[in-house]
Structures are given as C-alpha cells and as structure tokens.
Amino acid sequence: MNKYDAIVVGAGHNGLTNGAYLAKAGLKVAVLERNPHIGGATVSRELYKGWYYSNCSYVSSLLRPEITRDLELPRHGLQVVPFGGGATFMQNGDHFGSYSDYGRKYREISRHSKRDANAYERYRADTSRQTRLIRPFLLKTPPDPTSLRLRDLKDLVDFAKPFLNMGEEGLLDTIKFWTTSVGDYLNEYFETDVIKAQHAGSGIIGTALGVYSPGTAYVLLHHYMGDVDGNVGAWGFARGGMGAIANALSKSLQSFGGDIICDADVERIIVKGGRAKGVALKNGDEYHADIVVSNLDPKRTLLDITDERDLPKDVVQKAKNFKIRGSSGKLNIALDGLPTFDGLDPKNPLMSGDLHFSDSLERMERAYDDWKAGTWSKDPYLDMMIPSLTDPTMAPPGKHMMSVFVQYAPPKVEGRDWTDEDKDGFEKSVVDQISKYSPNFRDLILHCETRTPREIEAEVGLTEGNIFQGELTFDQLLFNRPFPGYAQYRMPIKGMYMCSSGTHPGGGVMAAPGANAAREILYDLKRPNTVPGSYADD
Amino acid sequence: MSAAERKTMLLTTPFHSRVEQYCELNDWGLWQGYTTPNSYFDMELEYFAIRSTAGVLDLSPMNKYRILGPDAEAFLNRLVTRDVTKIGVDRVGYAVWCNDGGELMDDGTIFHLAEDDYRLCSYMRADDWLEWNASGFDVTINNESDDIAALAVQGPVSCTILTLIGCEGLNELKPFGIARFDFEGVEMMVSRTGFTGDLGYEVWIDPSKANALWDQLFDKGRDYLIKPIGSHALHVARIEAGFLQANVDFVPAEIAVRPGRTRTPLEMGLDWQVDFNKSLFNGRAALVKQREEGLRYRFVLLDVEGNKPAEHSFIYKNGKQIGIVTSAAWCPTAKSNLAFAQVEMPHGAVGDEFVAEIYYQRELQWTRLMAPCKVIDGPLFNPPRKRQTPAPAH
CATH class of the missing domain: 2.40.30.110 (Aminomethyltransferase beta-barrel domains)
Known part of the structure; x- marks a missing residue:
C-alpha cells in the first residue's frame, strides 16, 4: 500500500532531515526521489573510476551540529574533517595566504600591508558580532512580524532582544551590514587589493550579484556563520564526499522506520477539498498522505508540482517573482598528480584550503559584468579545492580530485539556452585561468565533468542552477523567505509544507530548513517536538 | 641550537631530530622527563589525521620493562588483576595492578614476546614495585625504556602505510596481535595496539633505526596524508575512545597522599579486568571484601x-x-x-x-x-x- 502519514518530495539533505524528524516522531514517512540516487546537491559520484566527486556542494560548515548529534550522523558514517586556510594567487606571481593559525595569518597579511594586518583584528571582531547575532536563529522558525499570535509575538521579542542589546551604534552598524555590498564593507577595513579579494569571495558565491551589489555583505556572513566543532567560520570536507551527509541522514531516517523511494518522479501534489492528499508520479503511481512536504525550490514546488488552480493567486505571483537566478557552474576534475602553483610549496597547508585567482575587487566586478551581458566570465572567480589532500578516499594514492566552483555563469547565454559549444567555452575559460598559475595542471587532467546552470538544473532540479534555491538577499531572508506570509514552512494548501533551502535559513547544506519544517508540522499535528533546540551560543 | 645540543635537563627521544624538524609550532611539552611536542602544526588537524588518515606519535618515553625467566608468567599473574595465562605468545593484553589494599596503582599493556619473555608498558615508573614483587620468583626485570624507540601509527590508512614500508600481510594481524618484520636488517616489531580507539599500530625498533623508520613512514605515507601528532591531539582521541589515563582519571596508589583519594579497579569500571578465579594476586583479598560489602x-x-x-x-x-x-x-x-x-x-x-x-x-x-x-x-x-x-x- 502506498499510504503514508507524510510524504517528502526530494531526497536532498533537507528532505531527508525533514523525513527523519517526522519518522522519529512516529509518523510513517516516505521520501520520494526523482533520481536513481539520493542526495540532491549533496552527493558523491564516481564518474571516473577511482575518483569520487562531490559534484555539487563541496564543503561543509553550516550543517547544524545539533542535528548531526541528534540524528546520530557520526554513528551512521558521517565524518566532517576541517581543512586549514586558503590562498589567492596574484597576477604578479605572488600570493596571499589565509592561514588558519592566527599568528601566521597576521604575519602573512603584514607581508602585504602592516595596516591591513591590524585592521583584520577589527574586521574579525565586527563580523563575529554579526555572526553571533544570526546563529541562534538558524534552528528557529522566523517569527511573522505582522502576526498577533502569542507564539509569534514571543519569538519576535526574542528576535529583537539581541539587536536592542547592541546599542544605537551597534544597531546602525548592523542595519548597514545587512544592506551594504561586500566590496564597500571590505573597503572600510583594508587597503590591499588581494586581501579584499580573498575575503570578498564569500560575499558572491552562489549569488547573481557583484562585489559592489548591495546585500552581498550578508552573503559573506552566511559563509562565516557555520562552524566545525565550535570553530565558527571553519569549513571542512565530509569524508567520502558530500554524499556522506545524505547517506548518514538516510540511515538515520531508516533507523526510525522511514522509507526512501528512488526513481519516483513526482508530477503533481494531489489536492482534494483544499487539502493535500498525496502525490501522483509521472509513471502514474500514487502515494497517499495527509502531509505533503516539498523539498523542491519554491518555484518548482508551487509552479510545477502544484496545480495553479489549487493556489491563491498572490502565492502564484510571489512564486513567479521569487529571485532564483543562476550564477555559477562547476568543474570536477580527476588529476593524475598534484598540480603545482608558482610560488607555493606543494607541502604548504594552504594547498588543502580554498584557492582563488581573482586578486582584486575590480576583476571580480568585471567577471560579474560578463554575467550581466549574458555570458560566462572570461576571467572567472574560482573557488577551487583539492579535497584529496585532506581525504584519502577521494582519489587513488598520489592522484587528486579537484573541485572548481566557478562564478559567473548565466542561466541563459545571451538570452538563449546553453549549447555544448558554450559549455566547452565555459570550461576553457576555467582551465585557461588555472593553467596560467599552474604549469603542470593541464597535463594532469584525466577527466573533467563540467556543469553549467543547464546541467545543474537538469540533473539536480535546482531552478536556473541556483545553489541556494533562491538568492540570499534581505528581501528573501528570515520572514521574507521564500516570501512574506509563508516563511513558517506552511503552504496555503492545508497539509502542504516546504522544507527546502528556499525557506529560512537558506542554502549551504545546513539541514536547518528540513528540521524547522518538521517542528512546524509536528506542532500542527499536536505531536511532541522531536527537533533539537540550538546550543546556547557564547 | 637544538635542545640536545644545549644539554638541557630534559631528555630527547631517538626520533628527536625528526620531531624537531616537523614541530612547526615549537609547542613543546614534558613527558616523563622527555621533550615531546604538544602539537606540531595544528592540534585539530593532527587529531583529524588520527581519524581520517594516519597520525604518528612518538611514544618512546613510555616506561618499558622486560620480564624474563621461567617464572615470568607466574610473576605477572601475581602482579596484575587479570589472568595473564590467557595472553598467548605474540599477543598483547591490557592490564591493571593494585597494591595489597586493592587500590589501583596503574594500568598498562603486557606484550607476550616469547615463552618466558614479556614486556610490560606502564604509565608510572615501576622499577621499585616490580623488584619488590619479584622476590621469590625466578625472573629478571630490565628497564628497557631507553633501549627501544617506539612510534604509534594510528588511523584508517595506518595499515596501508605500514604495509608499504615492508610490513607485508599486516592487514591479517588481529587486534592485540604482534608481528615482526625486517627493517633495514633489524627486527621491527609491530603490535595492533594504541590509545586512540581507532585502527592503529605501535611500532617498536632499535633506536639506531629510529630516523630511518620515521623517514620511510613519512616518505611512503605522503600520498596517504600521514601527519605527526602531538600529545594534545592524542588527549582528545583517547577521551573520545573512552580510555582511562592514570594520574588523570584516578590517582595512582603509590603517589596518593590524602586519605580516600585512591580507587579500586571495581570502582573504576574495571571489574572486567579482575579475575577472582585466580587464587592470588595483589589486592585480591581487599577486592573480594569490597565486592561483598559494596563499592x-x-x-x-x-x-x-x-x-x-x-x-x-x-x-x-x-x-x-x-x-x-x-x-x-x-x-x-x-x-x-x-x-x-x-x-x-x-x-x-x-x-x-x-x-x-x-x-x-x-x-x-x-x-x-x-x-x-x-x-x-x-x-x-x-x-x-x-x-x-x-x-x-x-
């Protein structure tokens, strides 16, 4: 019988998390997945024998530690290993190393600018203050500021308290921070181009905005607010690739009796009498449940798998207007050996961190100009990692796996669909850029998987290939995510919910949307909550 | 100038020239009078080497006693609370020992090297106590702490790396087993033991080959991401693994000053270590009494x-x-x-x-x-x- 208490559409990490918490509460749960494999954008795939690619998301920091512990993900095989540092290679042959050890980092910044080394301390304190503000809200449902319900009022007071505690100046700084551009923000601290560029990357990743676009300072924060074992801002690799996260979540879900059904492509949500009653698959099968949770992005949820006639008109419009712009692509590369970079000792720990080649805000902004003109960046911003320097299971011994996140790549090329020739051109711009700094890189390439927004959308189902399932700008954050009035995971159809990264607190492999949505569903069902609260932050 | 050249009070281990070269942070600590690193380059990344690749710890300062002679087994069986006869040749056993009052003195490992030939590794120095206990037994006890260089190689790729330096077939070695290999003409003993709760080995060799062993490990292990680890990383790993540490989790009876501060093995969750079927061992009567009267x-x-x-x-x-x-x-x-x-x-x-x-x-x-x-x-x-x-x- 295809009868369940709850059906979750999409076995990405949020769908699995949502399903796990509903199953933990005793519900009979099925998570349906369109692809033959689970994970969505949290996957490890062996596309070249012996090499494993985290071929979408590639690093972990935001995954809520409360969820990892509560769902016993380590027992189910998950291990997140932090990496140290990163570097930006410069056009003049030098580089800037962002060492994880503070003493070393200070010395390295000083090598470029003594003043910047000092300013970094101020920068660190100021961004930490913003980080502390947002972290406690990640595992909470955003309060509705227009609601008079007691629960919302109480949450609003909790939400406002830390802001009010900041004092007038702190509050003004915060408002500015949440609305300014990462470029302008960094200009207030640093004088050196490469140091600004190294830090600005986190402000644009996954976002169709440039370093001087308002709102990108928050995106920077989004990449700073995670942690590995309490080290806020640290990032790590999931051992075995990002698929290890989905696999551990699926085992946790199954340990609570939940089902995962692959090759189950949902065509529409069945609605009867204004209530969700299940889903119908493209192959004609039906699964019935009074709770239907969509882990698809807001556009796909409301415009693809829900019948427009079942929805209020304003919600359809809001879904249509939701900003989910494709901005990035990715190359996953199997390498025959370790590439060397001019001026950097291969044994330097920076090699196992995030590597970049954009050494000024100017170059980053010009890369964005290409996106606006409807083409991929000719001088792209790369966030490049070699996870096999940290995790020996990603590639055979002595060989390496390279993950290259590429910005910018438009959802359409000059207004038309991507072609294979476009994809080749995109790949060439990336390989050319790396080759400029690494003489042996090109010869080491054994296999390269190139993903433009076209491939990401087709395979993973992210509209326009947007990695966050919707832009992380203030108009689409907190009680605005995905849109005002619908930020508490409930959709206008009774029994229908959303749990994707398109809801608060957004993308980045946090698993928080899935958990938060589960808490709301259990609240509606008047069942005991199974979702953990936040660790008291300090 | 190195610590060795300065002739400081502290001793250095046979691996010191390499340890010093790898210790980027100059974060030195003390271990039984020896200079050893607290951390080499990044305590957290060292910890993760233990859990994700392979971490190498210099454990040369560990106290090591060789116990030889026809009464070696009988002597040890009297000394420790467990049944030593169950530790076969080429096997290692965890053991704890008490004073006559049943108070826990220390814990350690017993290596059964050959017939009538054992090595006891202990946290505390035990020369005095072992000599006392040897009275009446036909055994000789040698403190060989300085005669053997030892490295712990711990982590998921530890077996793979050791196989590459010549430990052919090491993957077949069972936990707590001992195997011997040739290393540049001398015997290298490898035991599947450790203090990390992970897959791991301890390698024992003549000090003259210490540098060569380190070099080979790091050369062959490079592609497997081998890293040196200091005592701080080990500390986290041993807690995560649930392992007791003498002088931290209990006060060794020999050095306890204040009344009531010692514990018995039964009070330390070590009842599985106490074999009351043995007719006599140090502390037996007291432990029998406590078992009857309650902890x-x-x-x-x-x-x-x-x-x-x-x-x-x-x-x-x-x-x-x-x-x-x-x-x-x-x-x-x-x-x-x-x-x-x-x-x-x-x-x-x-x-x-x-x-x-x-x-x-x-x-x-x-x-x-x-x-x-x-x-x-x-x-x-x-x-x-x-x-x-x-x-x-x-």
Whole structure:
C-alpha cells in the first residue's frame, strides 16, 4: 500500500532531515526521489573510476551540529574533517595566504600591508558580532512580524532582544551590514587589493550579484556563520564526499522506520477539498498522505508540482517573482598528480584550503559584468579545492580530485539556452585561468565533468542552477523567505509544507530548513517536538 | 641550537631530530622527563589525521620493562588483576595492578614476546614495585625504556602505510596481535595496539633505526596524508575512545597522599579486568571484601547536553553533589560531549540522569551552565575498522 502519514518530495539533505524528524516522531514517512540516487546537491559520484566527486556542494560548515548529534550522523558514517586556510594567487606571481593559525595569518597579511594586518583584528571582531547575532536563529522558525499570535509575538521579542542589546551604534552598524555590498564593507577595513579579494569571495558565491551589489555583505556572513566543532567560520570536507551527509541522514531516517523511494518522479501534489492528499508520479503511481512536504525550490514546488488552480493567486505571483537566478557552474576534475602553483610549496597547508585567482575587487566586478551581458566570465572567480589532500578516499594514492566552483555563469547565454559549444567555452575559460598559475595542471587532467546552470538544473532540479534555491538577499531572508506570509514552512494548501533551502535559513547544506519544517508540522499535528533546540551560543 | 645540543635537563627521544624538524609550532611539552611536542602544526588537524588518515606519535618515553625467566608468567599473574595465562605468545593484553589494599596503582599493556619473555608498558615508573614483587620468583626485570624507540601509527590508512614500508600481510594481524618484520636488517616489531580507539599500530625498533623508520613512514605515507601528532591531539582521541589515563582519571596508589583519594579497579569500571578465579594476586583479598560489602564509587561515561566540555565539573543529582568529572572533551568525530566521572554509589547505572556544573569563560566573563547529562554504556566513537580483520585499506 502506498499510504503514508507524510510524504517528502526530494531526497536532498533537507528532505531527508525533514523525513527523519517526522519518522522519529512516529509518523510513517516516505521520501520520494526523482533520481536513481539520493542526495540532491549533496552527493558523491564516481564518474571516473577511482575518483569520487562531490559534484555539487563541496564543503561543509553550516550543517547544524545539533542535528548531526541528534540524528546520530557520526554513528551512521558521517565524518566532517576541517581543512586549514586558503590562498589567492596574484597576477604578479605572488600570493596571499589565509592561514588558519592566527599568528601566521597576521604575519602573512603584514607581508602585504602592516595596516591591513591590524585592521583584520577589527574586521574579525565586527563580523563575529554579526555572526553571533544570526546563529541562534538558524534552528528557529522566523517569527511573522505582522502576526498577533502569542507564539509569534514571543519569538519576535526574542528576535529583537539581541539587536536592542547592541546599542544605537551597534544597531546602525548592523542595519548597514545587512544592506551594504561586500566590496564597500571590505573597503572600510583594508587597503590591499588581494586581501579584499580573498575575503570578498564569500560575499558572491552562489549569488547573481557583484562585489559592489548591495546585500552581498550578508552573503559573506552566511559563509562565516557555520562552524566545525565550535570553530565558527571553519569549513571542512565530509569524508567520502558530500554524499556522506545524505547517506548518514538516510540511515538515520531508516533507523526510525522511514522509507526512501528512488526513481519516483513526482508530477503533481494531489489536492482534494483544499487539502493535500498525496502525490501522483509521472509513471502514474500514487502515494497517499495527509502531509505533503516539498523539498523542491519554491518555484518548482508551487509552479510545477502544484496545480495553479489549487493556489491563491498572490502565492502564484510571489512564486513567479521569487529571485532564483543562476550564477555559477562547476568543474570536477580527476588529476593524475598534484598540480603545482608558482610560488607555493606543494607541502604548504594552504594547498588543502580554498584557492582563488581573482586578486582584486575590480576583476571580480568585471567577471560579474560578463554575467550581466549574458555570458560566462572570461576571467572567472574560482573557488577551487583539492579535497584529496585532506581525504584519502577521494582519489587513488598520489592522484587528486579537484573541485572548481566557478562564478559567473548565466542561466541563459545571451538570452538563449546553453549549447555544448558554450559549455566547452565555459570550461576553457576555467582551465585557461588555472593553467596560467599552474604549469603542470593541464597535463594532469584525466577527466573533467563540467556543469553549467543547464546541467545543474537538469540533473539536480535546482531552478536556473541556483545553489541556494533562491538568492540570499534581505528581501528573501528570515520572514521574507521564500516570501512574506509563508516563511513558517506552511503552504496555503492545508497539509502542504516546504522544507527546502528556499525557506529560512537558506542554502549551504545546513539541514536547518528540513528540521524547522518538521517542528512546524509536528506542532500542527499536536505531536511532541522531536527537533533539537540550538546550543546556547557564547 | 637544538635542545640536545644545549644539554638541557630534559631528555630527547631517538626520533628527536625528526620531531624537531616537523614541530612547526615549537609547542613543546614534558613527558616523563622527555621533550615531546604538544602539537606540531595544528592540534585539530593532527587529531583529524588520527581519524581520517594516519597520525604518528612518538611514544618512546613510555616506561618499558622486560620480564624474563621461567617464572615470568607466574610473576605477572601475581602482579596484575587479570589472568595473564590467557595472553598467548605474540599477543598483547591490557592490564591493571593494585597494591595489597586493592587500590589501583596503574594500568598498562603486557606484550607476550616469547615463552618466558614479556614486556610490560606502564604509565608510572615501576622499577621499585616490580623488584619488590619479584622476590621469590625466578625472573629478571630490565628497564628497557631507553633501549627501544617506539612510534604509534594510528588511523584508517595506518595499515596501508605500514604495509608499504615492508610490513607485508599486516592487514591479517588481529587486534592485540604482534608481528615482526625486517627493517633495514633489524627486527621491527609491530603490535595492533594504541590509545586512540581507532585502527592503529605501535611500532617498536632499535633506536639506531629510529630516523630511518620515521623517514620511510613519512616518505611512503605522503600520498596517504600521514601527519605527526602531538600529545594534545592524542588527549582528545583517547577521551573520545573512552580510555582511562592514570594520574588523570584516578590517582595512582603509590603517589596518593590524602586519605580516600585512591580507587579500586571495581570502582573504576574495571571489574572486567579482575579475575577472582585466580587464587592470588595483589589486592585480591581487599577486592573480594569490597565486592561483598559494596563499592563507594562508580566510574561512568556521561553524554553531556550542549557543546561546552564539562571539564572539572561537579555532578549533581537532585541538587546534591554526588560526583566529579575527571576528563571531558567535545569529541569531534563522535560529535558528542563526553565526560568521565566518578560518582558516589548507588548512582551511576546506565541511563541515570545528572546535572553537570560547567563553567566557561568568554571575554573575561565566566558563565555557569547546569547541563543535563546521562550515563551511557560505552563511548559513542566505536568504528568497525577498529576490530576488522583483515584491516581495511582506509
């Protein structure tokens, strides 16, 4: 019988998390997945024998530690290993190393600018203050500021308290921070181009905005607010690739009796009498449940798998207007050996961190100009990692796996669909850029998987290939995510919910949307909550 | 100028020239009068080498006693609480020993090297105590601490790397087994033992080959991401694995000053180590008596809520202090907040719930946290690779 208490559409990490918490509460749960494999954008795939690619998301920091512990993900095989540092290679042959050890980092910044080394301390304190503000809200449902319900009022007071505690100046700084551009923000601290560029990357990743676009300072924060074992801002690799996260979540879900059904492509949500009653698959099968949770992005949820006639008109419009712009692509590369970079000792720990080649805000902004003109960046911003320097299971011994996140790549090329020739051109711009700094890189390439927004959308189902399932700008954050009035995971159809990264607190492999949505569903069902609260932050 | 050249009071190990070269942070600590690194390059990354690749720890300062002679087995069986006859040749056994009062003196490992030939590794120096106990037994006891260089190679790729330096077939070695290999013409002994709770080995060799062993390990291990690890990384790994440390989790009886500060093995959760079927061993009568009359304390592992380690915490039940924490850490692989505690009987059954009083400081201000915690029946970190034979490749 295809009868369940709850059906979750999409076995990405949020769908699995949502399903796990509903199953933990005793519900009979099925998570349906369109692809033959689970994970969505949290996957490890062996596309070249012996090499494993985290071929979408590639690093972990935001995954809520409360969820990892509560769902016993380590027992189910998950291990997140932090990496140290990163570097930006410069056009003049030098580089800037962002060492994880503070003493070393200070010395390295000083090598470029003594003043910047000092300013970094101020920068660190100021961004930490913003980080502390947002972290406690990640595992909470955003309060509705227009609601008079007691629960919302109480949450609003909790939400406002830390802001009010900041004092007038702190509050003004915060408002500015949440609305300014990462470029302008960094200009207030640093004088050196490469140091600004190294830090600005986190402000644009996954976002169709440039370093001087308002709102990108928050995106920077989004990449700073995670942690590995309490080290806020640290990032790590999931051992075995990002698929290890989905696999551990699926085992946790199954340990609570939940089902995962692959090759189950949902065509529409069945609605009867204004209530969700299940889903119908493209192959004609039906699964019935009074709770239907969509882990698809807001556009796909409301415009693809829900019948427009079942929805209020304003919600359809809001879904249509939701900003989910494709901005990035990715190359996953199997390498025959370790590439060397001019001026950097291969044994330097920076090699196992995030590597970049954009050494000024100017170059980053010009890369964005290409996106606006409807083409991929000719001088792209790369966030490049070699996870096999940290995790020996990603590639055979002595060989390496390279993950290259590429910005910018438009959802359409000059207004038309991507072609294979476009994809080749995109790949060439990336390989050319790396080759400029690494003489042996090109010869080491054994296999390269190139993903433009076209491939990401087709395979993973992210509209326009947007990695966050919707832009992380203030108009689409907190009680605005995905849109005002619908930020508490409930959709206008009774029994229908959303749990994707398109809801608060957004993308980045946090698993928080899935958990938060589960808490709301259990609240509606008047069942005991199974979702953990936040660790008291300090 | 190196510490050795300066002739400081502290000794250096046979690996020192390499250790010094790898110790980028110059973060030196003391271990039994030897200079050893607290951390080499990044304590956290060193810890993760143990859990994700391979970490190498110089354990040369460990006390090592050779026990030879026809009465070697009988001597050890009298000394320690477990049945030593169950440790076959080429096997290693964990052991604890007591004084006549049944008070715990130390814990360590017994290596059964050959017929009538054992090595005892201990945390405390034990020359005096071993000599006393040897009276009446036909044994000779040699302190060979300085005669053997030893490295712990611990982590998922440890077997793979050791195989590459010549330990052919090492993957077939069972946990607590001993194997011998040729290394540049001398015997290299490898035991599948360690203090990390992971797949791992300890390598024992003549000090003359120490540098060559280190060099080969790091040369052959490079592609497998081998890293040196200091004592701070080991500290976290051993807590995560649930291993006791003498002088931290209990006061060795020999050095305890204040009355009531020692514990018996039964009170330290080591009853599985005490074999009452043996007719005689040090402390037997006292332990029999305690078993009949009841324990004063119970050693427990606590899963503590939140992410602040319960270091030095008091443990409360219904507002009354009933215990203390001896070791605590946030465990980065198990993602658990683990504490070792001694609680007063009858508390401490698995599932019992307490409150840990945790203090932590941020920007000068101390915060007091009353964190709920629960007795668990074993450490949450317990990977299959620790037990698997053949050992997995990674």
